[in-house]
Amino acid sequence: MxxxxxxxxxxxxxxxxxxxxxxxxxxxxxxxxxxxxxxxxGAYTSSILTKSGVPFLLSLPGAMALSCLxxxxxxxxxxxxxxxxxxxxxxxxxxxxxxxxxxxEVLGGEMGxxxxxxxxxxxxxxMVFVILLxxxxxxxxxxxxxSWMGYTFDAVAEDEDTASIVGVNVASFKLIAFALGTAFAGxxxxxxxxxxxxxxxxxxxxxxxxxVLSMVVIGGTGSVWGVITAAAVLSVFPLWFQFIDDYKxxxxxxxxxxxxxxxxxxxxxxxxxxxxxxxxxxxxxxxAD
Amino acid sequence: MFIFELLVQGLxxxxxxxxxxxxxxxxxxxxxxxxxxxxxLYALGGYCAILITNASGSFGLALTCSMIIVGIIGMxxxxxxxxxxxxxxxxxxxxxSIGLFIAMEEIFRIIFGAYGLTFSAPPLQDTxxxxxxxxxxxxxxxxxxxxxxxxxxxLFTKYSRIGIxxxxxxxxxxxxxxxxxxxxxxxxxxxxxxSMMAAAAGSMVALLNNLVEPxxxxxxxxxxxxxxxxxxxxxxxGTLIASLAIGIAxxxxxxxxxxxxxxxxxxxxxxxxxxxxKPQGLFSKG
Numbered sequence: 001m002x003x004x005x006x007x008x009x010x011x012x013x014x015x016x017x018x019x020x021x022x023x024x025x026x027x028x029x030x031x032x033x034x035x036x037x038x039x040x041x042g043a044y045t046s047s048i049l050t051k052s053g054v055p056f057l058l059s060l061p062g063a064m065a066l067s068c069l070x071x072x073x074x075x076x077x078x079x080x081x082x083x084x085x086x087x088x089x090x091x092x093x094x095x096x097x098x099x100x101x102x103x104x105e106v107l108g109g110e111m112g113x114x115x116x117x118x119x120x121x122x123x124x125x126x127m128v129f130v131i132l133l134x135x136x137x138x139x140x141x142x143x144x145x146x147s148w149m150g151y152t153f154d155a156v157a158e159d160e161d162t163a164s165i166v167g168v169n170v171a172s173f174k175l176i177a178f179a180l181g182t183a184f185a186g187x188x189x190x191x192x193x194x195x196x197x198x199x200x201x202x203x204x205x206x207x208x209x210x211x212v213l214s215m216v217v218i219g220g221t222g223s224v225w226g227v228i229t230a231a232a233v234l235s236v237f238p239l240w241f242q243f244i245d246d247y248k249x250x251x252x253x254x255x256x257x258x259x260x261x262x263x264x265x266x267x268x269x270x271x272x273x274x275x276x277x278x279x280x281x282x283x284x285x286x287x288a289d
Numbered sequence: 290m291f292i293f294e295l296l297v298q299g300l301x302x303x304x305x306x307x308x309x310x311x312x313x314x315x316x317x318x319x320x321x322x323x324x325x326x327x328x329x330l331y332a333l334g335g336y337c338a339i340l341i342t343n344a345s346g347s348f349g350l351a352l353t354c355s356m357i358i359v360g361i362i363g364m365x366x367x368x369x370x371x372x373x374x375x376x377x378x379x380x381x382x383x384x385x386s387i388g389l390f391i392a393m394e395e396i397f398r399i400i401f402g403a404y405g406l407t408f409s410a411p412p413l414q415d416t417x418x419x420x421x422x423x424x425x426x427x428x429x430x431x432x433x434x435x436x437x438x439x440x441x442x443x444l445f446t447k448y449s450r451i452g453i454x455x456x457x458x459x460x461x462x463x464x465x466x467x468x469x470x471x472x473x474x475x476x477x478x479x480x481x482x483x484s485m486m487a488a489a490a491g492s493m494v495a496l497l498n499n500l501v502e503p504x505x506x507x508x509x510x511x512x513x514x515x516x517x518x519x520x521x522x523x524x525x526x527g528t529l530i531a532s533l534a535i536g537i538a539x540x541x542x543x544x545x546x547x548x549x550x551x552x553x554x555x556x557x558x559x560x561x562x563x564x565x566x567k568p569q570g571l572f573s574k575g
Binding site: 031083088089091092093098213261264 | 321370377381382383384388390395522557558561568569
């Protein structure tokens with residue numbers, strides 16, 4: 001039971017991380033290759049807060065706020081640069097984050113921060129809390145997708161020039177997407193730090209950004225269910241099959257390639273395609289009648 | 290004197306960056322793909338160089354073989370991974386390329402081990418005095434090789450018929466095609482030459498450090514992306530200048546900024562500042 005509880009906690013945190021990137025990449029179409037940096041900001045902020053005596057629950061909004069603030073600053077870069085340039089800029093953010101954190105004694109430097117206090121709810125309590133947050137975030141994502149703001153995000157993702165011609169304030173929506181996505185990334189980071197109780201710059205490097213990106217892309221950018229499924233599967237696999245853990249990155253890398261080559265819309269694209277075929281074949285039957 | 294030494298070290302590093310980044314910018318100029326896996330080919334070049342040198346005893350032979358083998362693998366990568374993705378959204382190819390790169394690193398680790406390989410008898414390690422500073426022969430060799438290859442490339446694109454066809458394709462693929470240029474052949478050539486130069490860089494780095502590791506490509510890959518953006522994507526001359534500038538900025542910056550930033554993030558700090566001021570890179574046209 002112990003094992004299943006820690007497994008579910010890890011899966012929950014991965015889902016929150018993936019859903020937060022999905023808001024930026026999936027909903028608003030802004031590619032971010034540095035998402036782990038924001039998760040890192042949240043993790044470091046909340047750890048420092050709880051280590052200096054702030055209750056865990058109060059450290060969460062703190063972590064979200066700082067992540068969100070830095071996210072908005074990075075978001076401003078998405079107003080200056082697009083597509084490929086944005087990909088490289090956000091990748092740079094990821095390297096800057098680890099590069100800067102490594103050199104700061106306050107943040108523990110290379111050694112990281114250890115002995116992060118326990119929230120004190122026991123393993124089961126913590127898992128329930130994480131799952132609760134996952135449910136809230138999933139509902140919020142689904143709601144956001146179908147709200148007018150979701151449609152505006154769609155328009156920006158599809159063609160920002162046209163969107164601005166029809167009167168959408170593209171800049172402010174991009175910033176909102178970055179603010180929302182990075183705030184929840186901060187939440188994921190805080191949850192991660194208080195689960196593992198130890199963080200160092202390497203835990204939030206470029207590879208982690210790519211791991212989160214794989215979850216979103218393999219699930220299908222923009223699809224809430226697809227992303228949740230992919231995040232759950234991709235985070236459980238290496239833990240379930242210990243022998244895969246050694247080849248985790250090989251599996252992720254190969255999956256990314258295969259998904260991009262054969263179904264750029266990810267799992268949700270495959271599901272939609274199957275549904276479409278099913279409907280078509282039914283219609284085919286009716287036509288035969 | 291100290292500054293002069295830093296400058297020379299910066300130029301050596303910059304020459305290596307240029308060899309990697311030029312291949313990357315050529316691919317971007319022709320296909321609008323950010324070829325992250327390019328650094329995987331660079332690492333492969335290093336591995337080939339060490340394996341062949343240890344087997345045959347001749348570094349020159351190893352360098353040549355490594356360049357040819359990696360050049361061919363570069364064409365295979367294009368055929369399998371990029372050609373089917375050319376008409377998809379730009380980030381599709383980018384993500385596929387990142388996936389390919391991660392998979393390549395893991396394959397190197399699984400086949401050759403996590404601790405990397407070394408030369409059994411590293412060649413060109415004697416020290417010589419050059420303008421008052423001490424340099425190893427391999428450092429001089431890497432500068433000479435970088436200058437030679439880049440000069441060769443610019444002569445080739447300027448004066449040979451294939452080179453002219455290549456430049457025409459970069460400028461306007463459809464027009465070039467209607468004038469009888471075989472666009473597909475140009476793409477293969479592009480990948481061959483770009484990967485070949487990356488392999489040369491990988492071989493020289495293997496020699497300079499006497500080590501190749503599975504992860505040797507990770508930092509250069511992202512740094513080379515920063516460099517080609519600084520140079521104005523697709524602009525070879527800009528890329529060359531940006532490579533040397535980053536090489537020198539790092540050599541000097543490590544000394545003066547070392548306790549705020551680590552070496553590898555200097556390029557990105559520089560990049561982000563430049564992009565905010567000039568979103569199309571330093572040397573973009575128009």
